[in-house]
Amino acid sequence: MELQAAFDVLLTSDSALDGLDALIWQSLAAGAISAGHPWANGCLTTLSVSAAGRVCPSSRTVVLRRCDIAERSIDCHTDLRSAKVHELAAQGGEVCWLFYDQASRIQLRLQGVAHVLNDRSVDADWENVSSLSRSAYLSVETPGKAVAGQQPPSTKDRFVDPQESERGRDNFRVVRTKIDAADWLYLKDGGHVRASFRYVEGGVTEAAWLVP
Ligand SMILES: Cc1cc2nc3c(=O)[nH]c(=O)nc-3n(C[C@H](O)[C@H](O)[C@H](O)COP(=O)(O)O)c2cc1C
Secondary structure, three states, X not given: OHHHHHHHHHHOOOOHHHHHHHHHHHHHHHHHHOOOOXXXXXXXXXXXXXXXXXXXXXXXXXXXXXXXXXXXXXXXXXXXXXXXXXXXXXXXXXXXXXXEEOOOOEEEEEXXXXXXXXOHHHHHHHHOOOHHHHHHHOOOOOOOOOOOOOOOOOOHHHXXXXXXXXXXHHOEEEEEEEEEEEXXXXXXXXXXXEEEXXXXXXXXXXXXXXXX
């Protein structure tokens, strides 16, 4: 209920709309540093191409790893070889993130453009990836590749000593999304509340309440 309490207090203030954007971003920043936060995980949607050749959305859960409030950007980590990385390159980086907190019934949709980083800052991020999480970047075979047989493929190749885990760095990438627009919805008892935000040139935020 931690999200709900903060938003409930805000909604009683005279400058609720001005404060809402700040609270949304503070909540994202909290989600990026606390695994127990309701927004610690988000749903990231990219645009893919279906077998029939149509552009279609493709969503998956990711861990929110960083939030830069000043830059209006959020990060996740991923494997260079994953479908989402190919989709970002092929479709110009257009993405949508979705966060939902079941306890407070607050949803946040963020739209923006993502790009894949592999600079020195990513080296620093990699240093902080735990050995357990490093296993996600250590598959020898390409993630998502179909495998024949009745049993799921072995993942034994991923559980290695710290020195050998360094080879995962080749596959490790940071996906940074610069957010252009937000849509916040609170299914509040007694009356739902919805607002939208557009982050335009020069750091200007255009905010409005919406009919929920
Ligand atoms: C709770 C949870 C957290 C996840 N976090 C990440 C993540 O941070 N990065 C990532 O690439 N995949 C993560 N995954 C796996 C993705 O949801 C997805 O299955 C995988 O990245 C392959 O996606 P793609 O083939 O569409 O690229 C997570 C899955 C779950 C269930």
